[in-house]
Amino acid sequence: MSTTNKPVKTSSRPGRTLAILALVLIAMTTLVFVQGATSVRLGLDLRGGTSVTLQPRIAPGDEGKITSEAIDQAVSIIRQRVNSLGVAESEVAAQGSGTNRQIVISVPGDTGRRVVELVGQTAELRFRQVLASASGVPTAGDATATPVAGVSADTNAKFAALDCTKAENLQGTGADAPSDTLVACDRAGGTKYILAPAEVLGRQISKASAGLDTQAGSAWYVSLTFNNEGTSAFGALTSRVTSLPEPTNQVAIVLDGLVVSSPRITEAIPSGTAQITGSFTQLEAQDLANVLKYGALPLAFDRGEVQQVSPTLGADQLNAGLLAGALGLGLVMIYSLLYYRGLGIVTVGSLTIAGGLVYLLFLLLGQWIGFTLTLAGIAGAIVAIGVTADSFIIYFERIRDEMREGRSLRTAVETGWVRARRTILVADFVSLIAAALLYFFAVGGVRGFAFTLGLTTLVDLIVVFAFTKPLVQVLSRISFFSSGHSLSGFSSKSLGTVVSKEA
């Protein structure tokens, strides 16, 4: 069975296909302007910013805790925290599938360290009564250190040995069980505490905000409101400790194993609303309010990756990516013009159309699904220039093969297409499988690469079917090509069909 005997379909109308493609392009361009998506959304590596990737921390025996719901909940809590920074276009998203997911936080601009610290506070907030406190240096062997009554000797020894000036003790563990008596440092490392089991939990807070007490000068305070459960728990805690001696009348707010604040309880608070006053700056008060409000993350996380790109480097990388793209595209066009002569025009035209289509899709997808172009994405698009040009070469070489078998150009354009089409489809499909698997298995930059590679492969298919093939069909009717002009790329010399004459 050979395709040569099949009647060649000449009824296909190349003009109509080209017109439809033109209409689609015009429609897409219009849509771009209607939706106001006139610039490609750039990733942080191209415009500067900070991105943090968080990975759920799996404590032994805790494997079941990392559920899809818990991660979704964590995402929305972190999103609220990040939004509280007030930086436009900040993003918090979970990547990956099922329980094997990471949370990626991207904040553009110069907020670097604050973002890292803010989202780093990932464990649950707890209120614990202070049993003892001391300055943060170790007191082991110090004669003045008196064991605290009512806690185990083991805890006392740990308390005495704890050195809050050491960085590793200020990391937070997130591993403190609410029912344990805890030995902890404060965040600055200046004080250490023995803390009673937790009595109020972060999830029992319904509201927290920072405010400015104008009457007492310019003192910032944090006010918080508990839910029903929290109101009775907090009421019981405060009424019990308020009459106790220093420092047992303090309640420590503990986050991730570190004391954020340890306000002294001056009166019993049965109403469910409380104020924390102290020498807060505005920033400290707001950050504490955020911790109180959004502190209750259902999971503990490890910082997998933190990337901080300055706007200068971003601009450099963008320029380099664009330059590499222009250079690659230009050289491929020149090469195909030199090799395929007149037919090279088809390659140049097809690559231009493909480039335009990809650009329009970048704009629209940025608007529709929040697609952002990263450096790896640009690289994917550049690599795809090769894949796209490859499709044309498969087709052109097929046409030339058909002509070597003695067919006329007009026939060869059709029979060659039937054979080339299959090869192009199979080859592009393999490319799509690669892109799809890369996208689903990978995180971060790799996903950006896979996405553009897949997108450009699809565009390649559209362009080959809706532009290259019809255009070659149209050109095959022009005598410059069909007569085998020496510059057409179809001359018998370039096909090598007149070897014997020259030998």
Added chain:
Amino acid sequence: MSKMSGLGGRLYRGETAIEFIGKRRRWYAVSALFVLASIAALSLQGLHLGIEFKGGSSFTVNKATATIEQARTAVEATGVPGELIVQKIGSDKVRVQTGALDTVQNNAVQDALAAQFGVSVESIDTQIIGPSWGKEITRKAIYGLVGFLIVVMLYLAMAFEPKMSIAAIVAVVHDVFITVGIYALVGFDVTPATIIGFLTILGYSLYDTVVVFDKVRENTKSITSTSSKTYSQAVNHAVNQTLVRSANTSLIALIPVGSILFVGAGLLGAGTLKDLSLALFIGLAVGTYSSIFIAPPVLAQLREKEPAMQALSKRVNARSGGTGETANVVEAVNGRGPRNQPKRKGRK
């Protein structure tokens, strides 16, 4: 250029035939040598993994006057543990890489560098990788690789023939081995961008192989009903016919990748673009080789074991006056193709 086109014509008609299948032992030997060298390099030197896989921090200061010594002194003064790697990147940047640090230590290093060079903390390009992150990335890369091979194998088995998919996978595994081997041997840094490059190569190498196999399938569709060519001869003819296309597409694929490499290495000095394009550049070259010299001979060898193909070889050998021994198939191919025309010397 037109000389090359003329060559394409002769290759197409089988007047000029290069022995890809017949001399397969030679190509296998070359590849075996490379694979062995790769294994040796891997086991002796190992891969030079970037901080993304080991955990660690990288700080880049953008200041033309910054020197390596200044940066080293400033960071060492903070007392962070582990070995420091300080490099000049391009003409105006200095990069400090440390081991895995915690937040406090990272901030200390940032502050020290900012104070030393009089720049703001925000202008220091920073990358901090947690110690467990590398394992995660490695695990995902391996999942991706295995998943890819399985899916592609199934797809090729459905779209073509099961034996073609085996031959294609052999070629791909060959490519990965040699590319990784080159990385171990030369000591290039392996970063996630390199891994992207590796995975893309798989796709591209298969793409090349698919095109060759498509032609093979076309040439061998009804091969058992004739007795003009053995399966090996038909495969060899197909490879020769697609040779010009393979050369062209490889070149065209290398041009954009070369541009990225040139810009990435030349202008940016280091980073995603350089790592990615370097892996692609090396992989594309290896992939082109394997789609011509490895995949088709493996396929021919697998298919020649089939009784139908052995019977075919006997018929072909009998016709061409051979001894009829299938063992001599390889020798029989060694001629000038089926037409037995005198080989033309190259055109002027």
